[in-house]
Amino acid sequence: MTATLIDGKSFAAGLRQRIAEHTAAMKERGITPGLAVVLVGEDPASQVYVRSKGKQTRETGMNSFEHRLPADTPEAELLALVGQLNEDPAVNGILVQLPLPGHMDEAAVINAIRPEKDVDGFHILNVGRLATGQKAMVPCTPLGSLMLLRDQLGSLSGKNALVIGRSNIVGKPMAQLLLRDSATVTIAHSRTCDLPDLCRTADIVIAAVGRAHFVKGDWIKPGATVIDVGINRTDDGLVGDVDFAAASQVAGAITPVPGGVGPMTIACLLANTLTATARANGLPDPEGLTP
Ligand SMILES: NC(=O)C1=CN([C@@H]2O[C@H](COP(=O)(O)OP(=O)(O)OC[C@H]3O[C@@H](n4cnc5c(N)ncnc54)[C@H](OP(=O)(O)O)[C@@H]3O)[C@@H](O)[C@H]2O)C=CC1
């Protein structure tokens, strides 16, 4: 392997340490940040993340509130719970784990969360604020990926960045953040032509496709920085969207899966909860936790 390994796991640990220090300082003022996580149904992967979020929330010194609802819960009941969390002063952040069961309207549920408490940054107001350069809650996975990129490269200005994937939760907000940092951004998706050649022009590749080992080693420009967002469960265990073994021979730096973007997502969720708590109490944004 020639590429530098971007150690998201240890970067996230450092981030959580700083968040814990900010949290301790807030608690001295009598403010304890609180994060509510709502899980509908019993998807095993979602259960793992929710448990992991709860544990890390408590380790950081914040209050963690978990709400588990059966898969057949009527949407009105979930909306009522969101309404209750919106009004609860002990709750500064609300995360409704996605995907929701098919009978629910995801957009309606997300947009029922108070934008100030929308620590996922999925509410339409936060999406619009990010797109127009206003103060927003920024989605956790793109925020964590941006932090790793800045740490690795310093400035992203003028770099050719290719985002593969155009979902509302990863691809699109990732592209917005890269654009804010003055990268030249291309978004690829399932209809993109000549993706391998396009990828060979990219100084920065963000893979958020959801297909194991989709990005091949010979698609990578020598020296490029590769951020692998993919989480795919296979017979060989958890793997990313990038053929890591081959790409790490060519790239300048690359994130592993596991231990790359995943831990950053959870750390940024805590960062957003702290930011939301600061804003709710008229305090300045904690430094280094917002883009
Ligand atoms: N590490 C973390 O913290 C997180 C990881 N993830 C992981 O990231 C991955 C992406 O998640 P998410 O964005 O929600 O996924 P989605 O399924 O919502 O989006 C996948 C995107 O990939 C595109 N795509 C599919 N096939 C191709 C192809 N052959 N060529 C080019 N593009 C293609 C799709 O294009 P089109 O729009 O045309 O269909 C779509 O835009 C998943 O593995 C997920 O598990 C997600 C969130 C957090």
Ligand SMILES: Nc1nc(=O)c2c([nH]1)NC[C@@H]1CN(c3ccc(C(=O)N[C@@H](CCC(=O)O)C(=O)O)cc3)C=[N+]21
């Ligand atoms: N409202 C909402 N917000 C989300 O942020 C959200 C969501 N719904 N639904 C599901 C996806 C996925 N996601 C991950 C979080 C942590 C890891 C993570 O910590 N991964 C570890 C491995 C963990 C394991 O072994 O499974 C790693 O990559 O090292 C991965 C994926 C957040 N998501």
